Amino acid sequence: xxxxxxxxxxxxxxxxxxxxxxxxxxxxxxxxxxxxxxxxxxxxxxxxxxxxxxxxxxxxxxxxxxxxxxxxxxxxxxxxxxxxxxxxxxxxxxxxxxxxxxxxxxxxxxxxxxxxxxxxxxxxxxxxxxxxxxxxxxxxxxxxxxxxxxxxxxxxx
Numbered sequence: 001x002x003x004x005x006x007x008x009x010x011x012x013x014x015x016x017x018x019x020x021x022x023x024x025x026x027x028x029x030x031x032x033x034x035x036x037x038x039x040x041x042x043x044x045x046x047x048x049x050x051x052x053x054x055x056x057x058x059x060x061x062x063x064x065x066x067x068x069x070x071x072x073x074x075x076x077x078x079x080x081x082x083x084x085x086x087x088x089x090x091x092x093x094x095x096x097x098x099x100x101x102x103x104x105x106x107x108x109x110x111x112x113x114x115x116x117x118x119x120x121x122x123x124x125x126x127x128x129x130x131x132x133x134x135x136x137x138x139x140x141x142x143x144x145x146x147x148x149x150x151x152x153x154x155x156x157x
Contacts, residue, residue, distance in 0.1 A: 026063065029056045030151040039133075040076075042140040046085055046132040049143055054152045055128045058121060065119040067097070067129055068151040073111045074142040075104035081136040084113055084143075089128040090121065097129075104141075127152075 031054045041047045058065065073082060085099040097119055102111050121127055129152050135141045 024156055026059055026154040026156055027056055028153045029054045032149045039143040040140050042135050042138050044134055044136060046134045049131040052148060052150055053128050053130050054150050055126060056152050056154060057126045058124050058154055061122050061124060064155045065121060066153045067117040067119060070114045070149045073113060076140040080104045080139045080141060082141040083134050085132040086117055087130045087132060088119060089130060090123055090125050
């Protein structure tokens with residue numbers, strides 16, 4: 001029979017992983033709402049993409065959250081700029097995590113946006129991740145022209 005040791009300790013005496021070992025997926029929450037209708041706006045104010053929130057409750061204050069966003073935007077006008085924004089809502093307080101700006105070159109052009117965000121919320125309170133978008137002129141912009149998905153994954157550190 002083989003004797004197994006870890007860092008020169010017997011297996012029965014090891015109570016924790018060695019330094020530098022760890023990090024695992026603790027939970028995954030996704031929203032791939034295929035029934036969500038296309039949303040449009042021509043306002044410079046952020047517009048919520050209702051029906052696409054993702055909510056999770058971290059199991060530890062040291063957890064890291066990775067949020068994946070894949071969306072399709074479109075324009076009804078020539079050369080148009082818009083932004084997609086990701087926010088977190090904790091205890092009723094909404095905070096922008098990041099915004100991405102895009103330019104569409106021609107009328108009816110579409111743009112695929114795929115972003116990965118890292119969030120270190122330092123809380124065990126429930127967190128809602130919310131997508132928003134806005135136009136930078138009075139030109140109309142369409143959100144979810146073809147597809148939309150948001151995924152939040154909690155990792156231990």
